[in-house]
Amino acid sequence: MVLDMETMRAQHAAAEEMAASLMAIVASYRGHCDAVPIAQLVGKLNALLRAHLAYEDSVLYPALMRTGDPKVAGLAHWFHDEMGMLAPRFEEFARSWSGPTVIDMMFDRFRDEATEILTALGARIQRENDQLYPLADRISLPRAA
Numbered sequence: 001m002v003l004d005m006e007t008m009r010a011q012h013a014a015a016e017e018m019a020a021s022l023m024a025i026v027a028s029y030r031g032h033c034d035a036v037p038i039a040q041l042v043g044k045l046n047a048l049l050r051a052h053l054a055y056e057d058s059v060l061y062p063a064l065m066r067t068g069d070p071k072v073a074g075l076a077h078w079f080h081d082e083m084g085m086l087a088p089r090f091e092e093f094a095r096s097w098s099g100p101t102v103i104d105m106m107f108d109r110f111r112d113e114a115t116e117i118l119t120a121l122g123a124r125i126q127r128e129n130d131q132l133y134p135l136a137d138r139i140s141l142p143r144a145a
Contacts, residue, residue, distance in 0.1 A: 003063060003136050004055075011052040012125045018045045019118045026111050035100035035107075042114075046094035049121075053087040056128075064136060072135045079132055083124050093117045 022041045025034050057080065064076035093113060097103055103110050 003060060003139075005133060005136055008052070008055070008060070008136075009129070009133065011048060012129060015045060015048055015052065015121065016125060018048070019121060022114065023118060026114060029107060029111070032100060032104045035104040038103050038110075039098060039100045042094050042097055046090060049087065049090050053090075057084060057087065060136065064132070064139070067139050069135075069139070072139065075132060075135065079128065083127075086120060086124055090117060090121070 018041055022038060022045070025038055025041070028034075061076045061080040065073045065080075067073055097110055097113070
């Protein structure tokens with residue numbers, strides 16, 4: 001079995017960097033001029049997560065569930081079941097906050113929702129990095145050159 005864990009980790013790092021940039025702008029929000037880069041970052045993060053979470057849900061988790069190792073399969077099931085709702089939640093968040101005008105008009109609500117969803121994303125990334133990805137490394141065969 002070949003799993004592209006290097007790309008998965010790089011996407012995690014990129015998502016964490018985008019989320020940190022987003023929250024930094026939110027923390028120092030000055031008005032509509034900051035809503036533009038916020039909307040852009042939400043869109044970029046959504047595109048990254050769409051691809052990343054689709055790979056996890058369609059390739060990584062199923063592969064880990066089929067390993068024959070009950071510990072690995074159980075953890076993969078748990079991640080899939082418990083954390084799988086993050087993808088549609090983030091899609092809805094990104095759809096709701098896709099433009100700078102709506103972000104600026106309802107900034108307090110945006111800030112609260114962004115903090116909540118980005119905290120959940122950070123927790124998922126941390127759990128995957130700490131618990132799931134090391135197991136995937138153990139069962140994954142090296143990539144062909």
